[in-house]
Amino acid sequence: MTKKAVSMKNFVQKIPEQIKRLSIVFFFLAAGVLLARAYLVPTELKESGIHRSKTIQTEISRKGSYSESEVCSECHDDKDTLKRSGFHKFLACETCHGPGAKHAEDPETTPPSAPRERDYCSLCHAYDASRPTGFPQINPLVHNPLKACISCHEPHDPKPTEVPRECSACHGGISRTMAISPHIQLDCTTCHEVPKNHKTTPRAAKPSKPESREFCGKCHAEGSDVKGPPRVDMKTHGEKYLCWQCHYPHMPEAR
Amino acid sequence: MDRRSLLKKLFFSIPLLVKGDLFSSSEEGNPKTQKTKSKYGMAVQVEKCIGCARCVEACKIENNVPKEHSYFRTWIERYIVKKDEEITVQMVDRGAKEYAVPSVEKDILRSFFVPKLCNHCSNPPCAQVCPVGATFLTEEGVVLVDDNRCIGCGYCIHACPYGARYLHPETKTADKCTFCYHRLKSNKHPVCVMVCPTQARVFGNLNSPASPLVRVKRMKNIHVLKPYLNTRPKVFYTDLDGEVR
Numbered sequence: 001m002t003k004k005a006v007s008m009k010n011f012v013q014k015i016p017e018q019i020k021r022l023s024i025v026f027f028f029l030a031a032g033v034l035l036a037r038a039y040l041v042p043t044e045l046k047e048s049g050i051h052r053s054k055t056i057q058t059e060i061s062r063k064g065s066y067s068e069s070e071v072c073s074e075c076h077d078d079k080d081t082l083k084r085s086g087f088h089k090f091l092a093c094e095t096c097h098g099p100g101a102k103h104a105e106d107p108e109t110t111p112p113s114a115p116r117e118r119d120y121c122s123l124c125h126a127y128d129a130s131r132p133t134g135f136p137q138i139n140p141l142v143h144n145p146l147k148a149c150i151s152c153h154e155p156h157d158p159k160p161t162e163v164p165r166e167c168s169a170c171h172g173g174i175s176r177t178m179a180i181s182p183h184i185q186l187d188c189t190t191c192h193e194v195p196k197n198h199k200t201t202p203r204a205a206k207p208s209k210p211e212s213r214e215f216c217g218k219c220h221a222e223g224s225d226v227k228g229p230p231r232v233d234m235k236t237h238g239e240k241y242l243c244w245q246c247h248y249p250h251m252p253e254a255r
Numbered sequence: 256m257d258r259r260s261l262l263k264k265l266f267f268s269i270p271l272l273v274k275g276d277l278f279s280s281s282e283e284g285n286p287k288t289q290k291t292k293s294k295y296g297m298a299v300q301v302e303k304c305i306g307c308a309r310c311v312e313a314c315k316i317e318n319n320v321p322k323e324h325s326y327f328r329t330w331i332e333r334y335i336v337k338k339d340e341e342i343t344v345q346m347v348d349r350g351a352k353e354y355a356v357p358s359v360e361k362d363i364l365r366s367f368f369v370p371k372l373c374n375h376c377s378n379p380p381c382a383q384v385c386p387v388g389a390t391f392l393t394e395e396g397v398v399l400v401d402d403n404r405c406i407g408c409g410y411c412i413h414a415c416p417y418g419a420r421y422l423h424p425e426t427k428t429a430d431k432c433t434f435c436y437h438r439l440k441s442n443k444h445p446v447c448v449m450v451c452p453t454q455a456r457v458f459g460n461l462n463s464p465a466s467p468l469v470r471v472k473r474m475k476n477i478h479v480l481k482p483y484l485n486t487r488p489k490v491f492y493t494d495l496d497g498e499v500r
Contacts, residue, residue, distance in 0.1 A: 031269045052391055055401040062437040064317045066446045088452075095309055095450040099316050123349055124307040124452055130333050130366040131305045135453070241465050248474075 065099035068092075072100065075107070079156055084211070086157030087136075096120070096155070121149040134203030167194075170202065174250050181251040182229075191215070191249065209244065216243040293460040294396040295434055296489035297448070298471040299370050301496070303455040306331055306368035308349045310447035310456065317435065317446045324348055326421050328432040329372035329447050334498060336364045342498050369499050370455065372447070373398060373419035373432035374480060374488030381411035381420065381431075390429070396461070396489055397434050405429055416484050434458075461489065 072093040073080035083089055094100050098113040115121075118140060127137040144152070167188045168175035178184060188194075188207075195205035210216065213234060219226040220243075221234045232238075238246065247253065314329050315322060324346075331347040339362070347368065379398050382390045389404035390411055400411075405428035412420045412429060423430040435445035443449070448458040459468030468491075471477075475493040481500070492499070 051388075051401050051404055052393075052399075054403075055391075055399055056393060056436075058402075059399060059433060059436040060440050064435065064437055064446070066313065066317050066438075066449065068443050068449070090454050091452050092449045094313070094446075095452055099313070123309070124305055128306065129363065130335075130368055132302055132367075135305055239465055241467070245467055245470055246465055 063101070065101050066094055067099075067101040067104045069094070071104050082154075082156045085208075087206075088156060088158065089211075116148055116150060118147075118149055121155075125149075136204055178250045183250065183252060210242070210249075213238070213243055216249075292462055294462045294489070295439065296375070296396070296459065296461045296468055296491065297372070297434070297445075298457040298459075298468055298475075298477075298491045298493060300455045300457065300471070300475070300493045301367065301369055301499075302494050303453045304331070304368040304370055305453055305455075306333060306347050307452065308347050309450045309452060310370065311347075312349075313446040313450040314432075318433070320430070321424055326424075328419075328430070329370065332369045332371060333366060334369060334496065335366040336496075336498055338362045338364045340364075365496075367496060369492075369495075370447075371417065371419070371480075372490060373415075374417050374486065374490040375432075375434065376486035376488050378485060378487045380414045380416065380484075380486060384410045384414040386410065393436075395439070397436055397439075398431070399433055399436065400429050400431060402426060402428050416481050416486065417488075 069080075069092045076093075079093075083091070094112075096115060100112045102110040103112045122138075122140045125137055127139050131137060149155070171188075178186075191210050192207040194207040198205045198207060214221075217234050218224060219229045220232055222231045224231065243249070308331055311327065311330055314320060314327075318328055320326050320328050333345040333347050335343045335345070337343075337360075375396060375398050377392070377396065379390070379392060382392060382398065385405075386408065387404050387406055389401040389406075390398060391401070392398055407422060407427045407429065409422055409429070412422060420429050420431045422428070435443075435447075438445060444458045445456075448456045457467050457471050459466030461468060463469065471493065472491060477491045477493060478495040479488045479491055
């Protein structure tokens, strides 16, 4: 036996008998408490603290004053279809009309705001040097002063349309990418509707993008008449998103 | 089996019992962890922001933020870089009467808007410093404040490297962006995202490959604010100017 082991043995022997027995009792007490804790403490407390789940509950139950454009279009479907084709298509109703949750619950007594002043449109459309190039801006002082914007511009749909032929003169990058893609045989205008004045004022009159899943589905849905393109089950594939939100249409990757 | 070996076996089986029970309850017992696997984040497309401050206004209405200047859950900064490389940062406040849009100056090299909000860090400094544990990270990656627990000491407000917190003058507690947590459960976007007229803000689930946010992260040049602090923000900026702090 080594020296260390001998000294250890001496140490253990020196501990009085009653201490040894007491320590066993204490050990079982501690084990019992731990066991009881594991069984009795509710999972909420063990997870992240009960106050956290309470905070989350109060946050969820909070009522906001804003609703959603989808809710608006349930009644105002005329404005919704008007807005769909124009430049303001991605604008939420409540961007201009203000919070509308109350109006959705009680349409008669709580009408939302409908800004008609020049000042309101110029919040976005007045010239500002810091705004990105191409964003439509006017100088409110010289652009038909004192006349209300909405007397000339329908705020739900401010835009004209017609189709040009060639695109690659400006969009070389896209046309070269498309040249080596499975979509090579498609004309640009198959998918994009191009406004007449897109050539003269390219940024002010932007071409459209496909707005529905059915558009891509014309070739890619199961049961389509077109021969060749890969098929997907439109009902299960891609949830609610438009096809081009995941697949780059000028160079669609097979996944 | 004699008494000694029985006791011995009992003795060694105790830790197994306790451990096994603890693990099973924490992993399987909570149905919440199994249901929600979404991790929310936001992308801010700086090149699309027109600085109209619709988001700021909508956020103040939706979340009962005081109307006064200097209380913000989200705000917009205007960066002006002059030709001599001097940089000025202004707070955009279109509601204020004294706010004037700067006229075109010849010595300006470039200027642009940067929307800011809580970055919902995966490693949040504000939660680390809170002495009472009132600030925490939810399973969805949103940083929340417990109003009842917060003592309003303001430590988190100083600790936030993005200046995203303020002391609410009425409740006297720290307040901040919650990604409009009350809207998320009904699958609505935060109001700032909804009202943005140019879709400069993109909101989504970082764990879903089909979400628009992941698409932006895939297609654009992405940067986060102050990456050297290792806070791992979940607010991503596209094509961010190097001068933005």
